[in-house]
Amino acid sequence: MEPAYLLFDIGGTDIKAALATPDGTLHTVLRSPTPQAGDPEAAAVLAELDVLRGRLLAGSPSLTPVAAGVVVCGTVDEQAGTGVFSSNLGWRNVPFRRLCTERFGIPTGFGHDVGTAGEAELALGAGRVLGRQAANTAVLVIGTGIAGALFVDGRRLEAGGFAGEIGHAAVPGGLDCPCGAHGCLETVGSAAAIARNYTRATGTEVDGAREVLERRRTGDTDAAHCWDAAVEALSFSIAQLCASVGPEAVIVGGGLAQAGDDLLVPLRAAVDARLSFHRTPRIITAELGQDAGLRGAYLRAEAARSAATKETP
Ligand SMILES: [Zn+2]
Incomplete structure (x- = not known):
């Protein structure tokens, strides 16, 4: 029997589950759609974890879970171990850490999906090239929405789960946001x-931001406008971060980061243009990709196991 960690990354769209050996290797990553809204106690989500756990254990009979890591989306209070609120999924004040510890019967670590993904990116991904700069770094995940993990003086800012919501701070040119505010990044x-605004301007459906970028390359001025507006908005928010928390590096992840230099080169120039005496951050792409949340869960499982081992020598 080989010891393993039981990992869950509960996002707004899907739940990812995996077993990992303590060396960090992920075995059999499973995905299933997250049970949607009207679930204030997350009962359907927790039941789905049981199903996924059963499938993982059946698929890897030689692995024995000795600790678990669970990371969830929304507003999260890591100290208390609760999912405070998820606007997508409708839960409120769900004590995930306690409920999962009881369900799984093993030490269970708990955290915020983007926050712990950011920690994993620093420890296991792009952060490894940063050295001491990693202590002051912003990790931005740009996909369907935009979320951030802010590291200041070596600690991630949590603020009861309210720090890092850079996607929901207003920028010039911002539009009405489903969150209820106007102008969100x-x-x-x-x-x-980028895709939605292109379709709104032209009436043409596109296959995501990737297609807008392709159209921009062929001289489509509407595509260029939508892409450049995104770069400007992102540079505005990054410049605000530079003035407020002074990052030495910004790690860009999520689907948009796949654009590589088409995003990073203009973004670096736009950020530079907004700064004067500020510290100009290095802007680099993330390395962990879509498994970053599971890597974050892995770090939490490892910490839970280590804490439990100290308690019972
Ligand atoms: Zn918003």
Whole structure:
């Protein structure tokens, strides 16, 4: 029997589940759609974890879970171990850490999906090239929405789960946001917004921001406008971060980061143009890809196991 960690990344769209050996290797990543809204106690989500756990254990009979890591979307209070609120999924104040510890019968670590993915990116991904700069770094995940993990003086800012919501701070040119505010960054700067705003301007459906970028390359001025507006909006928000928390590096992940230099080169120039005496951050792409959340769950499982081992020598 080989010891393993039981990992779950509960996002707004799907739940990813995996077993990992303590060396960090992920075995058999499973995905299933997240049970949707009207679930204030997350009962359907927790039941789905049981199903996934059963499938994982059946598929890898030689692995024995000795600790679990669970990361969830929404507003999360890591100290208390609760999912405070998820606007997508409808839960409120769900004590995930306690419920999962009881369900799985093993030490269970708990955290915020983007926050712990950011920690994993620093520890296991792009952060490894940053050295001491990693202590002051912003990790931005730009996909359907935009979320951030802010590291200041070596600690991630949590603020009861309210820090890092950079996608929901207003930018010039921002539009009405489903969150209820007006002008949020993610209405212009996210991958989904680039595609949506292109379709709104032209009436043409596109296959995501990737197709808008392709059209921009062929001289489509509407595509160029939507892409450039996203870069401007992102540069505005990054410049705000530079003035407020002074990052030495910004790691860009999520689907939009796949654009590589088509995003990073103009983004670096636009950020530079907005700064004067500020510290100009290095802007680099993330390395962990879509498994970053599971890597974050892995770090939490490892910490839970290590804490439990200390308690019972
Ligand atoms: Zn918003």
